[in-house]
Amino acid sequence: MAYLIRGNELELAVSVGTVLGEAASPATHYALQLLARKCMMIPMWNLAADLLLMTPDSEEQLVKLCAFYPGCIEEINDLHKKCNLPPAEKCIQLAEKAQADGNVFETIKYYLLSQEPENALPIGIDFVKGCISNSNWTLDTVYPVLDLLSFIRTEKLLLHTCTNARNELLILCGYIGALLAIRRQYxxxxxALYEYTSQLLKRRVVSVPLKIEHLSEELDAWRACTSSATQSSEESPCTPPSDSQRTIYETLLKRLKDEPLKGIIGPDYVTGSNLPSHSDIHISCLTGLKIQGPVYFLEDGKSAISLNDALMWAKVNPFSPLGTGIRLNPF
Structure with missing residues (x-):
């Protein structure tokens, strides 16, 4: 199941998981969620809803589907009804009530489902910034809020009035995505995720509790500690990590905790990844290296990354490496 999911053979993974039954249900539900995301970029929204309705406790995933749906108000409400969610008009009242009660997650959820989803951006971003300003925050505290917030409809996120919120959302998603990538061993x-976040911090005017110097220290510590841990005895010795790097890396691991779904740990590897390149050579805009195996083109139609990297990137950071605010969907 794990190899099928990491190879992006999602339909096959769901079929195998259905036959295996209860023992494989966590992996099956995860494959169904990815398959539903695949249907969200093509006119198959009802199929995406049907796939999510096959999983237990799917309300949060259905909320993301409906929040991202770009139809007219009648079509939006039809999808809400199918997903057992209140109509968009009522969601404003529910959001205001949740906000009065101090429930951040419910406030964001109902604003995203309403006709004014942009109201969710400052609430969610302020919550995340408040969390990461404290030294003892964990990935599991902020990721669910950022993940939900990232499903705001693209045309709303790209509004000129949302420029500051969009820039901060992209930076926070980039950084949290880097931490998730470490946890999942991508x-x-x-x-690339650390570099992407640093470049956005350098080029955009934002107010987030992240510093480029800290990102560099964290990346250096991760490199030093992981390279020394994976080095075999036959290899020439590399410089061992310093005490400060060990301390930074240990703090990082405490923040990450363990990945709940063990089967998804490890790099994605699609069919054809080891095949030699043909005459049409593409260079990855993430690594600067020649792409071997399937290629994935970004929204500008020119920039390319390997399909393996595109799948891993989309699983930890839904937004394009180009920093445009467009979502990736390589599934």
Missing amino acids: QSIVP
Whole structure:
């Protein structure tokens, strides 16, 4: 199941998981969620809803589906009804009530489902910034809020009035994505996610509790500690991590905790990844290296990354490496 999911053979993974039954249900439900995301970029929204309704406790996933749906108000309400969610008009009242009660997650959820989803951005972003300003925050505290917030409809996120909120959301998603990539052992994209976050911090005017110097220290500590841990006895010795790097890395691991779904740990590896390149050579805009195996083109139609990296990137950071605010969907 794990190899099928990491190879992006989602339909096959769901079929196998259905036959295996209860023992494989966590992996099956995860494959169904990814398959539903695949249907969210093509006119198959009802199929995406049907896939999510096959999983237990699917309300949060259905909320994300409905929040991202770009139809007219009648179509939006039809999808809400199918997903057992209140109509968009009522969601404003529910959001205001949740806000009065101090429930951040419910406030964001109902604003995203309403006709004014942009109201969710400052609430969610302020919550995340408040969390990471404290030294003892954990990934599991902030990721669910950021993940939900990232499903705001693209046309709303790209509004001129949302520029500051969009920039801060992209930076926070980039950083949290880097931490998730470390936790899931997506080694090939960790440096790219840190670099992406640093470049956005450098080029955009934002107010987030992240510093480029801290990101560099964290990345260096991760590199030093993981390279020394994976080095075999036959290899020439590399410089061991310093005491300060060990301390930074230990703090990082405490923040990450363990990945709840063990089967998804490890790099994605699709069919054809080891095949030699043909004459049409593409260079990855993440690594600067020649892409071997399937290629994934970004929204500008020119920039390319490997399909393996695109899948891993989309699983930890839904937004394009180009920093445009467009969501990736390589599934």
